[in-house]
Amino acid sequence: MEKIKVASLFCGCGGMDLGVIGGFSYLGKEYMENPFEIVYAVDNDEYCTKIYNDNFKHKCIVKDVRDIKVDEMPQFDMLIGGFPCQSFSISAQNPPRLGYKDERGMLFFEMVKILKERQPRLFVAENVKGILSANKGKAFPMIVDEFRKAGYMVAHKLLSASDYGVPQKRERVIIVGFKNKEDFYKFHYPLKVKSSERKVLRDVIIEECNRDESLFFSEKAVAGMLAVREKMNKGRVMSLTEPCNTISAHLAKVSLNSTDPVFMVGDRYRRFSSREAARIQSFPDSFIFNSVSQIRQYKAIGNAVPPVMMWHIARSLQSCINTPCLERNIVDSMSVVNNTPVQLSLF
Ligand SMILES: C[S@@+](CC[C@H](N)C(=O)[O-])C[C@H]1O[C@@H](n2cnc3c(N)ncnc32)[C@H](O)[C@@H]1O
Structure with missing residues (x-):
């Protein structure tokens, strides 16, 4: 055809x-x-x-x-x-x-x-x-x-x-x-x-990323966020059992003081890896992003x-x-x- x-x-x-x-x-x-x-x-x-x-x-x-x-x-x-x-x-x-x-x-x-x-x-x-x-x-x-x-x-x-x-x-x-x-x-x-065909965050989280220290926020960042969370609605921790909030093009610079989605592992907060962000956007794992920097990857993924x-x-x-x-x-x-x-x- x-x-x-x-x-x-x-x-x-x-x-x-x-x-x-x-x-x-x-x-x-x-x-x-x-x-x-x-x-x-x-x-x-x-x-x-x-x-x-x-x-x-x-x-x-x-x-x-x-x-x-x-x-x-x-x-x-x-x-x-x-x-x-x-x-x-x-x-x-x-x-x-x-x-x-x-x-x-x-x-x-x-x-x-x-x-x-x-x-x-x-x-x-x-x-x-x-x-x-x-x-x-x-x-x-x-x-x-x-x-x-x-x-x-x-x-x-x-x-x-x-x-x-x-x-x-x-x-x-x-x-x-x-x-x-x-x-x-x-x-x-x-x-x-x-x-039965709907997907939630748990379906795309990569276990290995839970051990990647570079994805976690520092204790100082967490303390700062907790101090203002009630007033400012910061630290948007996503539930594993629901679809994630919209991810944006500036995910590389996500801070706990923004309204961007973050994720909690035990009592620690972390950002999504670029591969997780790509999965949240429904890109297949075969889609290659790594010929550009992490910041550029997050931007392209968040815009898609x-x-x-x-x-x-x-x-x-x-x-x-x-x-x-x-x-x-x-x-x-x-x-x-x-x-x-x-x-x-x-x-
Ligand atoms: C919302 S994104 C589109 C994402 C794309 N549809 C996808 O699914 O991956 C908008 C795109 O417009 C591009 N853009 C902005 N101004 C442009 C221009 N003047 N000429 C060509 N592309 C432009 C940006 O670089 C960006 O990639």
């Missing part, structure tokens, strides 16, 4: 891309190959692109997306990208409009520009939950409107990675857009996995879209594109809308 060709912007170390193409195993489960191939991938960070290129047969290029010459991109059917989320300064404008001061600075416009010029069949954009409330809730509808004006029917939904077999409560907004009405009506967001969550999204996309039986799928997607906390939002 011919594969669906994908162009990936802001590809980072490749969490989203790995999920899209599939063909990996994680915590004993096989995530089979999907009928997608990445034909173009770009990120401007030389360290995460190094990790990317250590892990995929196809290669990504180090480039600022604003320098992409759209007519030089290869042919593709799907554009994907977790665009960096700037703060959108629109609140003081009348009428409010996106990109008022610095359109070049607002990188999601680069996705819009490419969509306008190339009109691929579909796109997927990912962003943090905060985008829904940015600028008192005004920015998000305008972002969606820009995608719509590029010629797409657009849906969005807030997904939690923990609902898809990832041991992390990472919530992300997934925006999808389709050129064809048929694709749009057939699409449904992936169903949550059964509770969990591959397993993206795999489920890719399965939904491919079944909507490849399934000829339109009527059956309209029924499916309607029942999904009715059975889950909403929403296939039409704009």
